[in-house]
């Protein structure tokens with residue numbers, strides 16, 4: 001199946017998004033209900049008073065509940081059979097505190113740049129638990145990966161294999177590699193479904209190049225071929241689709257390594273475990289996924305070719321998405337042609353995903369002001385209020401009809417499920433608003449993990465040569 005554009009790739013699509021990409025296919029968005037196992041529980045955010053968080057750290061603000069991250073780790077691990085290991089995909093949320101927390105839980109890391117490698121290492125993740133995947137790795141990045149002795153470099157093209165071999169030879173090292181298989185099933189991909197692009201071949205190698213690359217690696221003194229990598233699809237909530245992707249990747253890996261005359265030691269089936277973003281979306285059936293993978297693992301144990309193999313999964317969104325919220329304050333309130341509108345001090349410059357993929361996320365209004373939070377006054381459009389940010393772009397709208405609680409100026413609004421592809425996939429410099437702080441909450445205690453930045457900070461980095 002699969003692969004193509006990743007959630008992170010949508011960053012590259014930000015420009016067309018700003019030109020009017022929003023689709024009308026938003027579906028019914030229901031404002032979030034309290035969920036005892038979610039970030040919004042008992043009227044609080046991550047177990048804390050949102051007003052207190054806003055006063056202490058300012059708004060807009062990113063809040064990550066690490067207890068919920070733990071819960072996702074535990075739920076996933078509980079269903080996975082023994083040969084499966086987890087490497088957290090840093091691209092979902094590279095906040096040092098989040099990465100370090102997952103490292104302490106024993107997860108490895110999937111990185112896509114030297115910056116993410118530095119983050120994983122500073123987070124305390126051992127090089128031997130880090131895999132490096134992604135197109136366009138630079139020479140210096142490859143050299144660093146070789147020097148640090150990471151678990152595997154996933155090679156995306158024949159030319160990259162040559163570069164890596166040269167770098168490993170110069171360093172007198174033998175570097176473990178996975179070869180990335182290009183896979184395509186556009187219908188499976190979130191972006192493809194919504195926007196219609198699967199990356200046009202930028203990920204991995206076709207079958208013929210895979211086979212050549214495997215033979216070349218088998219002959220090389222400086223390359224140690226472990227197996228294959230294939231990223232399926234992003235945000236998949238169908239257990240069968242995920243399990244089929246694993247089965248297809250393992251089958252291909254067996255074929256390619258057998259032809260090259262090498263044992264198969266590692267298959268990396270990527271991430272892609274999905275989460276619901278809408279109240280009417282069903283969550284991924286973890287029990288079903290576990291049952292499918294357990295049945296496969298039984299077969300791998302029976303076959304000599306797959307018996308020694310480990311399977312790596314690189315989830316990002318599933319682990320951290322539901323654990324994050326973006327908290328912003330209502331700064332203006334009006335009614336335009338009967339439509340109620342609330343303007344926030346934050347918007348898509350900090351949480352681009354809704355505009356990028358054309359899908360709103362659940363929003364909860366915290367009423368702090370007398371008169372806020374009630375139903376809209378009679379005469380205002382369909383009982384809903386538009387929730388929009390402060391950018392001078394029509395795309396900076398976080399909700400177009402789902403929110404029926406009436407926020408007043410001073411109230412707080414939380415966009416839920418913002419822990420993955422939130423802060424990291426933003427465009428924080430657009431319009432020079434402050435860049436939000438990031439805060440983690442553990443056991444009801446909030447800690448600042450990245451400070452809020454005021455525009456003066458990056459103004460101070462600049463100079464006018466006065467030419």
Ligand SMILES: Cc1ncc(COP(=O)(O)O)c(C=O)c1O
Nearest residue numbers: 006007089271272314315316317
């Ligand atoms: C190679 C690779 N691995 C893992 C992931 C993480 O995917 P997800 O956050 O959907 O689990 C991505 C996402 O783009 C990816 O490209």
